[in-house]
Amino acid sequence: MDPPTAEYDIIFAGGGTTACVTAGRLASADPSLRILIVENGSSSKDSPLHVQPARWAANAFAAAQSTTFSFHPSNPSAKLNGRAPPALNANCVGGGGSVNAMIYNRAPPSDYDDWMRLGNPGWGAADLLPLAKKLETYQAGVGDSTHGSSGPIKVSHTGHETDIAKAFLSTAAGFPRGRSFTEDLNDFRTCNVYGKVPQYIDAETGRRSDTAHHYVYNQAHNQNLCILTNARVSRVIFDDEKRAVGIEYQTGGKSSVMQTARASRLVVVSAGTYCSPAILERSGIGAKEILEKHGIPVVSDLPGVGENYKDHRVAFPFYLGSENVVTLSGWTSEQDEDFQSQWLRGGKGLIATNGVEAAIKLRPNEKDLEQLTSSFTSRWETFYANAADKPITFICTLAGNPLDLPHVYGVAYFTTYPMGTGYVHITSADPFSPLEIEIALLDHDEDLLVLRWSYKWSRELARRMDTYRGELIAGHPKFPEGSQAECKEAKGPVEISAAEIEYSAADNEAIDEYHLANAGMPWHALGTCAMRPREESGVVDPQLNVYGVTGLKVVDLSIAPLNVGANTYHTAILIGEKAAMLIARELGIAEV
Numbered sequence: 001m002d003p004p005t006a007e008y009d010i011i012f013a014g015g016g017t018t019a020c021v022t023a024g025r026l027a028s029a030d031p032s033l034r035i036l037i038v039e040n041g042s043s044s045k046d047s048p049l050h051v052q053p054a055r056w057a058a059n060a061f062a063a064a065q066s067t068t069f070s071f072h073p074s075n076p077s078a079k080l081n082g083r084a085p086p087a088l089n090a091n092c093v094g095g096g097g098s099v100n101a102m103i104y105n106r107a108p109p110s111d112y113d114d115w116m117r118l119g120n121p122g123w124g125a126a127d128l129l130p131l132a133k134k135l136e137t138y139q140a141g142v143g144d145s146t147h148g149s150s151g152p153i154k155v156s157h158t159g160h161e162t163d164i165a166k167a168f169l170s171t172a173a174g175f176p177r178g179r180s181f182t183e184d185l186n187d188f189r190t191c192n193v194y195g196k197v198p199q200y201i202d203a204e205t206g207r208r209s210d211t212a213h214h215y216v217y218n219q220a221h222n223q224n225l226c227i228l229t230n231a232r233v234s235r236v237i238f239d240d241e242k243r244a245v246g247i248e249y250q251t252g253g254k255s256s257v258m259q260t261a262r263a264s265r266l267v268v269v270s271a272g273t274y275c276s277p278a279i280l281e282r283s284g285i286g287a288k289e290i291l292e293k294h295g296i297p298v299v300s301d302l303p304g305v306g307e308n309y310k311d312h313r314v315a316f317p318f319y320l321g322s323e324n325v326v327t328l329s330g331w332t333s334e335q336d337e338d339f340q341s342q343w344l345r346g347g348k349g350l351i352a353t354n355g356v357e358a359a360i361k362l363r364p365n366e367k368d369l370e371q372l373t374s375s376f377t378s379r380w381e382t383f384y385a386n387a388a389d390k391p392i393t394f395i396c397t398l399a400g401n402p403l404d405l406p407h408v409y410g411v412a413y414f415t416t417y418p419m420g421t422g423y424v425h426i427t428s429a430d431p432f433s434p435l436e437i438e439i440a441l442l443d444h445d446e447d448l449l450v451l452r453w454s455y456k457w458s459r460e461l462a463r464r465m466d467t468y469r470g471e472l473i474a475g476h477p478k479f480p481e482g483s484q485a486e487c488k489e490a491k492g493p494v495e496i497s498a499a500e501i502e503y504s505a506a507d508n509e510a511i512d513e514y515h516l517a518n519a520g521m522p523w524h525a526l527g528t529c530a531m532r533p534r535e536e537s538g539v540v541d542p543q544l545n546v547y548g549v550t551g552l553k554v555v556d557l558s559i560a561p562l563n564v565g566a567n568t569y570h571t572a573i574l575i576g577e578k579a580a581m582l583i584a585r586e587l588g589i590a591e592v
């Protein structure tokens with residue numbers, strides 16, 4: 001699959017999650033199509049780092065030392081007392097799908113209906129449901145009619161359930177707080193119930209089930225499907241009619257020779273939420289003022305490029321566990337020989353799990369809304385109240401910690417539709433220059449309120465789990481001495497019937513400070529090349545064509561016009577499947 005020529009039908013600039021889906025579908029529908037995928041990172045094929053599920057966290061929590069990630073500094077924020085949480089994206093073939101936590105969490109259908117209402121026919125939930133079925137083989141028990149049974153991506157409960165997930169679910173059974181349980185957290189209807197979290201892991205092999213292996217690597221026999229690794233795309237090249245005819249890229253770092261690959265039918269920019277807008281800007285597509293500032297000739301003046309940057313907001317409070325609790329402690333237990341041989345023999349055991357196996361997609365009831373205070377009322381009434389499938393937060397177990405501490409685990413949460421919206425722009429025409437990234441992490445008080453409420457909610461559950469032996473003090477707010485909320489070691493859990501902690505104004509302040517100092521993004525960036533009408537800061541139309549030029553599409557999560565209330569891998573695969581259909585239709589390919 002090495003590139004044999006410099007002339008292709010279709011070139012993908014970026015070889016991540018979505019690119020693999022679209023390229024793979026097109027290649028298998030028409031093997032004569034000459035397709036080139038140009039990826040900045042290395043191959044992930046059959047590498048234990050990528051295919052052994054339990055290794056995701058060791059890799060992700062040490063991302064600064066891993067070549068499988070690219071780091072982007074963000075603007076220091078006054079609201080965060082000068083903190084500048086780094087943004088990062090995957091840097092390998094398969095992108096996020098090859099390094100992510102494998103949490104299977106499908107977005108609420110109303111999210112896609114919202115996309116459609118913005119002027120995007122064909123992108124509503126009813127349009128995407130057949131693709132959601134097509135992409136998966138659902139092995140996680142009784143799937144309802146919204147699940148697929150023969151798609152490339154396997155979804156399962158794997159061969160292992162950690163003590164932490166068991167404790168979370170059994171506590172919730174005795175302390176449900178008005179919520180019930182479901183067999184299927186992802187039936188495209190259910191919200192506000194507890195359940196087990198399925199994972200993108202093949203139940204039969206215990207391997208990560210990702211788009212690189214199951215859409216692209218599995219077509220090694222097709223010499224027309226080429227992957228060029230360690231190659232950074234600089235820009236798209238246009239002819240005099242503003243038709244995209246190829247790309248420029250470098251394979252040997254900043255000082256290496258700029259090379260060219262030509263595309264006779266289509267160029268697809270698929271470098272993800274941070275890098276797709278950067279490639280467009282370097283190609284002369286973006287806000288005129290930004291392009292002129294960097295001496296880039298304007299091909300299409302599109303002020304929306306790089307704007308509308310969204311993500312979720314995450315925090316990981318950690319708890320001390322009892323001595324018999326087995327976790328993915330320090331995320332190194334995958335080195336353990338027993339676990340290795342168990343995994344190698346039958347794809348089972350601790351290595352066959354991501355450690356995130358139980359959760360609730362949570363909506364507030366009336367009492368909760370009081371806790372969220374009147375400052376949240378307007379956000380609630382205008383955005384959530386009439387969309388019963390939209391959670392405001394996702395609370396889940398995390399059977400381990402990044403500090404190499406035994407028996408320590410997280411009950412983590414990410415908020416689903418934060419109001420903060422930022423941007424991503426280039427700082428020069430040089431593809432090796434840093435990006436300018438504004439995150440707007442906690443610029444809105446409503447976003448802090450939801451985090452505060454999520455902390456309290458998750459802690460009430462955590463301190464009733466039979467695994468609980470107190471809080472890891474360094475991983476929690478610093479409450480005033482003597483406060484009822486003060487964190488400490490404990491001999492065991494509190495009674496299920498124990499009174500809930502009452503937080504004082506000073507306690508609330510401590511929680512807010514904790515989030516301002518620690519909250520980050522859970523790697524769910526999207527939106528910077530939004531699919532919207534051009535006059536509404538759109539970058540691509542509903543066929544994913546870039547406005548103002550021809551022969552150029554954007555295909556990745558950057559096209560999402562609005563946030564989704566779930567982890568984002570599923571939406572990325574859906575976009576890839578939809579793009580394959582759209583491109584096949586344009587190229588006259590009967591079926592993908």
Ligand SMILES: Cc1cc2nc3c(=O)[nH]c(=O)nc-3n(C[C@H](O)[C@H](O)[C@H](O)COP(=O)(O)OP(=O)(O)OC[C@H]3O[C@@H](n4cnc5c(N)ncnc54)[C@H](O)[C@@H]3O)c2cc1C
Pocket residue numbers: 013014015016017018019038039040041060088089090091092093094095096097099100101102103104105231232233234270271272273275276279431522523524525555556557558566567568569570572
């Ligand atoms: C650590 C982590 C954990 C996550 N956990 C989950 C989870 O459990 N569940 C879930 O649903 N979602 C999860 N996600 C999110 C999900 O994986 C991503 O949203 C999704 O994979 C993004 O897909 P994409 O195609 O838009 O971009 P990507 O998959 O990031 O692909 C973009 C690709 O473009 C390449 N690229 C960038 N610039 C260039 C250039 N100039 N030239 C060539 N190539 C370039 C990059 O190297 C990358 O491979 C996680 C993400 C991360 C990073």
